[in-house]
Every structure is written in C-alpha cells, then in structure tokens.
Amino acid sequence: ETGVTQSPTHLIKTRGQQVTLRCSSQSGHNTVSWYQQALGQGPQFIFQYYREEENGRGNFPPRFSGLQFPNYSSELNVNALELDDSALYLCASSFTLALLGGLGEQFFGPGTRLTVL
Amino acid sequence: AQKITQTQPGMFVQEKEAVTLDCTYDTSDPSYGLFWYKQPSSGEMIFLIYQGSYDQQNATEGRYSLNFQKARKSANLVISASQLGDSAMYFCAMIGGGFKTIFGAGTRLFVKA
Numbered sequence: 001e002t003g004v005t006q007s008p009t010h011l012i013k014t015r016g017q018q019v020t021l022r023c024s025s026q027s028g029h030n031t032v033s034w035y036q037q038a039l040g041q042g043p044q045f046i047f048q049y050y051r052e053e054e055n056g057r058g059n060f061p062p063r064f065s066g067l068q069f070p071n072y073s074s075e076l077n078v079n080a081l082e083l084d085d086s087a088l089y090l091c092a093s094s095f096t097l098a099l100l101g102g103l104g105e106q107f108f109g110p111g112t113r114l115t116v117l
Numbered sequence: 118a119q120k121i122t123q124t125q126p127g128m129f130v131q132e133k134e135a136v137t138l139d140c141t142y143d144t145s146d147p148s149y150g151l152f153w154y155k156q157p158s159s160g161e162m163i164f165l166i167y168q169g170s171y172d173q174q175n176a177t178e179g180r181y182s183l184n185f186q187k188a189r190k191s192a193n194l195v196i197s198a199s200q201l202g203d204s205a206m207y208f209c210a211m212i213g214g215g216f217k218t219i220f221g222a223g224t225r226l227f228v229k230a
Contacts, residue, residue: 033218042208042220043162056216088160092218106152106218108162 004093004109012115013081021076021112023091032074033106034066035090043090049074050096078114086116119144121209123221130199131229137184138194138224140209146170151192152210153183155203156223162208168192196226204228 005024013019025032031050035043045058049068063079072093078085092106120143130136142151153165168176168183176183184193196203206225212218 035218035220042223043210044220045218048216048218050216058217090162092162105164105167106212107164108154110159110161113160 004091004107006089006091006109006112008112009110010113010115012117014117015081015083017081017116018077018079019081019114021078021089021091021114023074023076023093023109025072025074025091025093026107029093029095029107030072031094031096032068032072033092033094034074034076035092036060036085037088037090037111038084039087046076081116083116086114088113119146119211119213119217119219121211121219121221123209123224125224126222127225127227129227129229130196132201133198135195135197136199136226138196138207138209138226140192140194140221142190142192142209142211144190144211144213146213149211149213151183151185152212152218153181153192153194154208154210156206156208158205165207166194199228201228201230 004026007022033048034046037043046060048056052068065077067075088111090111092108094106122141149170151168155163166176166178166181166183168185180197182195206223208223209221
C-alpha cells in the first residue's frame with residue numbers, strides 16, 4: 001500500500017505568478033483534501049474533492065482552485081500569488097463510501113513548502 | 118459554526134509518564150469525526166487516532182487513547198508511557214457533514230528525559 005505523495009517538496013515563486021501543486025492519494029482512497037498551514041498555526045482547510053468534484057470549501061478566494069483526476073490524484077492551483085500564500089500546503093486522502101459518509105480517517109502527505117517572494 | 122479549541126499551547130511531561138492533551142469542540146452536525154495528529158519538526162502530519170460521533174467506545178491505538186465525552190464536547194488525547202520521540206506538535210481536528218475539516222491551534226509537547 002502506497003502512502004500519500006506530494007510534489008514538489010519545495011517551491012519558490014514571486015508575487016503575481018501562478019503555481020500548481022500535485023498530490024497522489026493513498027491506494028484505495030477516493031477523496032482528497034487540501035490544507036494551507038502557515039508557520040506556527042494549525043492547517044486551514046482549502047477544499048475537498050470527491051469523484052472529481054469539489055464537495056467542500058473553506059474560506060479561500062477563487063484564485064485557489066483544484067482538480068481531481070480519474071485515478072484520484074489531485075492538483076491545487078493558486079493564481080496571482082501573494083506574499084501571504086507562503087505556507088506549507090498539505091494534501092490528505094481518505095475513503096468515502098457515499099457522499100454523506102465521508103467521515104473516516106485522513107492520511108496526509110509530506111507537504112509542499114511554498115515561498116512567495 | 119464548527120470550532121476546535123486546544124487551550125494548552127505547550128505541555129511538559131516526564132519520560133515514561135502519561136499525559137493528557139485537551140481538546141474541546143463545537144458543532145451542530147449530528148454526525149462528525151474527531152482526529153488527533155502529530156506533527157514533528159519535519160512537518161509531516163501523522164495520523165494518530167480517530168473517533169466517530171456515534172462510536173460507543175473510546176478509540177485506542179497502541180499508546181494513544183481518545184477520551185471522548187460527547188455531552189461535554191471534549192475529545193482529549195491520552196498518551197501513555199511517554200517517549201522522547203513523542204516531542205512534537207499535536208493537533209485536534211474535526212470533520213462534519215459539510216466535509217470541511219477544521220483544526221485546533223495545536224499543543225506543543227515536550228518530553229523530558
């Protein structure tokens with residue numbers, strides 16, 4: 001059983017640029033969630049994808065967008081980067097039996113550390 | 118609105134002793150899940166234990182147990198026989214019917230030799 005993987009591990013961008021982060025879910029999982037963790041804080045929920053559709057979103061602007069692919073891997077895209085976007089971005093995968101039954105354990109990847117200059 | 122509160126910014130425990138990390142939550146969802154994660158300095162979030170709101174028994178995973186008191190809306194993590202490798206940040210988290218997971222601010226645990 002393979003765990004959750006994320007790429008790249010580190011990334012440096014400048015303000016105004018766009019970035020794409022990638023996540024491969026754990027084998028057997030069909031749901032992916034993305035989180036932003038600023039230094040010294042707890043993770044903040046960005047959104048969740050199930051069956052290639054977004055089915056939950058936190059308080060993040062539309063310039064944060066995502067995709068889930070048929071193999072359940074996922075991308076997080078951030079447009080018009082701002083300095084405050086500098087953070088550790090975590091991806092978590094889980095298994096959802098049905099749309100109302102997705103309350104199981106989430107397993108996290110190692111994260112992508114994004115620095116915006 | 119959902120909320121997770123961890124009131125202990127930092128905790129010290131002697132090696133081999135037990136420690137309790139506090140977590141209280143607030144939600145109007147009838148069905149929800151509660152998690153505890155460990156985050157070492159490397160940054161990776163390590164799943165420790167999960168409790169569903171309808172689970173009758175407290176969850177246990179090795180040295181970790183979750184003291185779930187539904188009426189009090191608390192989900193404290195108990196670590197028995199602390200080890201030096203337990204030094205890390207610990208986060209309590211909750212997922213509800215809206216599929217939005219929220220995390221507490223975390224508790225930094227220091228295990229003393």
